[in-house]
Amino acid sequence: xxxxxxxxxxxxxxxxxxxxxxxxxxxxxxxxxxxxxxxxxxxxxxxxxxxxxxxxxxxxxxxxxxxxxxxxxxxxxxxxxxxxxxxxxxxxxxxxxxxxxxxxxxxxxxxxx
Amino acid sequence: xxxxxxxxxxxxxxxxxxxxxxxxxxxxxxxxxxxxxxxxxxxxxxxxxxxxxxxxxxxxxxxxxxxxxxxxxxxxxxxxxxxxxxxxxxxxxxxxxxxxxxxxxxxxxxxxx
DNA sequence: CGTTAACATTGATATGTGTCAATCTAATCA
DNA sequence: TGATTAGATTGACACATATCAATGTTAACG
Numbered sequence: 001x002x003x004x005x006x007x008x009x010x011x012x013x014x015x016x017x018x019x020x021x022x023x024x025x026x027x028x029x030x031x032x033x034x035x036x037x038x039x040x041x042x043x044x045x046x047x048x049x050x051x052x053x054x055x056x057x058x059x060x061x062x063x064x065x066x067x068x069x070x071x072x073x074x075x076x077x078x079x080x081x082x083x084x085x086x087x088x089x090x091x092x093x094x095x096x097x098x099x100x101x102x103x104x105x106x107x108x109x110x111x112x113x
Numbered sequence: 114x115x116x117x118x119x120x121x122x123x124x125x126x127x128x129x130x131x132x133x134x135x136x137x138x139x140x141x142x143x144x145x146x147x148x149x150x151x152x153x154x155x156x157x158x159x160x161x162x163x164x165x166x167x168x169x170x171x172x173x174x175x176x177x178x179x180x181x182x183x184x185x186x187x188x189x190x191x192x193x194x195x196x197x198x199x200x201x202x203x204x205x206x207x208x209x210x211x212x213x214x215x216x217x218x219x220x221x222x223x224x225x226x
Numbered sequence: 227c228g229t230t231a232a233c234a235t236t237g238a239t240a241t242g243t244g245t246c247a248a249t250c251t252a253a254t255c256a
Numbered sequence: 257t258g259a260t261t262a263g264a265t266t267g268a269c270a271c272a273t274a275t276c277a278a279t280g281t282t283a284a285c286g
Binding site: 017018019020021022024027028030031032034035037038039040041042043044046047048050051064066098100103104106107110111112 | 130131132133134135137140141143144145147148150151152153154155156157159160161163164177179211213216217219220223224225
Binding site for chain 1: 233
């Protein structure tokens with residue numbers, strides 16, 4: 001049985017896009033990663049989470065992005081599934097942190113070597 | 114009158130995502146750029162175009178991505194509208210080239226400064 | 227206990243978009 | 257001129273997804 005690609009973390013997978021032709025499966029991997037970044041709410045969330053070095057809870061994030069709480073939870077779930085953030089639960093709170101290594105995978109794919 | 118954001122070229126717009134909180138309009142700009150990269154066919158096309166330093170025509174691209182010609186034309190139009198590629202017409206042919214500066218805008222937004 | 231708070235999940239809806247067949251346009255060639 | 261070729265456009269369809277109201281879950285607090 002195959003896993004659903006869209007819920008899998010972004011792998012260190014590919015040589016830079018512009019350096020050598022991309023195989024179909026590499027293209028799918030990378031595209032799934034960029035799709036996670038293709039929503040303005042998720043970019044703002046990533047940015048807000050990065051600004052809180054000790055972790056950001058959902059309650060800190062809902063108001064600045066001006067979206068309902070279930071929508072924010074949905075976007076955080078997408079970021080988490082991609083591995084772009086980590087989640088740590090404490091009591092009722094969920095603390096999210098950016099995983100810079102996963103961001104780097106996507107950045108490096110855009111390198112003009 | 115406002116232009117449709119999705120058909121506008123990617124601007125040099127934003128400080129790195131992880132360095133400072135992103136404003137809503139900056140997030141929309143960047144998200145539109147990453148959305149263009151969020152399709153595996155478009156990533157493969159970009160990669161194939163980059164591999165042909167003297168420009169790639171549509172006819173060179175249809176077979177390797179295994180899609181119908183109108184679909185390839187559609188994706189090329191999206192890449193062109195975003196400014197990620199340029200198009201030069203010669204006779205019946207359209208030659209596409211990568212615009213590395215626009216790719217760099219997106220790469221730099223992912224920098225961990 | 228019951229209440230409240232943080233967060234996740236479900237379900238519904240509206241919108242966006244990737245795909246291709248059919249068609250159109252424009253240029254080459256016989 | 258007619259035939260062919262490259263490529264763009266149109267229209268239709270299937271599928272994905274962003275959003276929120278309602279509900280569920282878990283934990284603190286009285």
